[in-house]
Amino acid sequence: MQQNLNYVYPQIFWVDGCAGSTCTPSAPVATCPPPVPERRRRKQSHNRDGICLCFLVVFLLILLALTGVGLGMFQIIQLQKELAELREVMCVWLSIDGEVKKVVRKAAHVTGKADQKTLPLEWVSTLGHAFTSSIQYKERSLVISETGLYFLYSKVFFRGKVCNNQPLDHMVFKRNPAYPASQVLMEDRTMNYCMAGKMWARTSYMGALFNLTKLDSLYVNVSETALVNFEESKTFFGLYKL
Numbered sequence: 001m002q003q004n005l006n007y008v009y010p011q012i013f014w015v016d017g018c019a020g021s022t023c024t025p026s027a028p029v030a031t032c033p034p035p036v037p038e039r040r041r042r043k044q045s046h047n048r049d050g051i052c053l054c055f056l057v058v059f060l061l062i063l064l065a066l067t068g069v070g071l072g073m074f075q076i077i078q079l080q081k082e083l084a085e086l087r088e089v090m091c092v093w094l095s096i097d098g099e100v101k102k103v104v105r106k107a108a109h110v111t112g113k114a115d116q117k118t119l120p121l122e123w124v125s126t127l128g129h130a131f132t133s134s135i136q137y138k139e140r141s142l143v144i145s146e147t148g149l150y151f152l153y154s155k156v157f158f159r160g161k162v163c164n165n166q167p168l169d170h171m172v173f174k175r176n177p178a179y180p181a182s183q184v185l186m187e188d189r190t191m192n193y194c195m196a197g198k199m200w201a202r203t204s205y206m207g208a209l210f211n212l213t214k215l216d217s218l219y220v221n222v223s224e225t226a227l228v229n230f231e232e233s234k235t236f237f238g239l240y241k242l
Helices: 038-089
Strands: 091-096 099-104 107-112 131-133 136-138 141-143 148-160 168-175 183-190 200-212 217-222 236-241
Touching (some): 141 236, 148 168, 148 183, 148 217, 168 200
Antiparallel strands (some): 091 099, 107 131, 107 236, 141 217, 148 200, 148 236, 168 183, 168 217
């Protein structure tokens, strides 16, 4: 008996595109880099923004400092100009026997100095509107350098939060090494100047002509320093020679 045998041959597929022992390698396929995560890109952007902000702040601070220095220099120059003009005003040109001479006028204007509790009153002699010209400011006093006729003035501004109507005394004294005691040149006393329970303010001003002697020292006393407002426009003391 003869058997019919059917043989099934396996199918062969060429995977690499070549057969046998010889095969041409295929060209490498270019691969794309993995995308950068969105979170990382945001972080880098925030870092750049922070650095830019720091540079901006530093630049503004430097600009502000330079502006302050410039304003300070401008104010110093202006004060120097004002001082030069003031010195020119204090000088008088006189013609004597055909010869022109420059004479410095003797004058002084001193202003209140804050935070003081003792007497006589202490003054500012070089800042703001204060100045001295051939008049010495020494030991809280204006010292006369030449005998002559002078106009002397003094202003004190009193103020308070509580009214007790205590007398407000304002006095200008003169002392000289040749005399044993001080002399009162001007005196002002104010009473009944306020109402109970209310804030108050009062100005005391005095001015007069005096024949002063060389080395006379002039100073100011008040009844209560705690009641004095020492702003330069409110409390001051000065003189000038006629």
